[in-house]
Amino acid sequence: MKKARRSKRFVALLVDFLISLAIAAIICIPTILALINCLINVTGRQEIIALFVSALVCGGILLLLSILYFTFVPVYFGGQTIGKRLVGIKLIDTRTGKVPEAKVILARETVRVVLVVVTVGISLIIGIICKLLTEDRLTFQDAISHTMVVEIEPDNFIEDIDSKGGKE
Secondary structure, three states: OOEOOHHHHHHHHHHHHHHHHHHHHHHHHHHHHHHHHHHHOOOOHHHHHHHHHHHHHHHHHHHHHHHHHHHHHHHHOOOOOHHHHHHOEEEEEOOOOOOOOHHHHHHHHHHHHHHHHHOOOHHHHHHHHHHHHOOOOOOHHHHHHOEEEEEOOHHHHHHHHHHHOOOO
């Protein structure tokens, strides 16, 4: 299997980031509006505490949704997120050459999200650098979960879309 080109991984990441950002914006609109209102109208302690708790809950929901998006979309679409699907790449298990099991993808994405939170985003930057600049193009979560992103052959890409597209 041919490793995914850096440009394809970058475009897939950008597409998936924009999708995640759109979902986040929709979910967090009430919190953002409350924050703006709180900043315009200086309020008491209880409102500020409620806003802070609301922001924490919203952040937690977004982290959970990120894990779910990057886990269940690839499980449903044969190792592909929407971004990966658009550019013709997919996630495989390096031991089998097949799409990883759901539990492997879940562990991979949970590690990614936890690392981003614990390192305050630094691991995300390091992951992007690893994808773009290293020979093997693996991120930390790829290395520990025995996964990698590969190109789909043009003939197989159409078959892949037909066979894994929608469940009827």
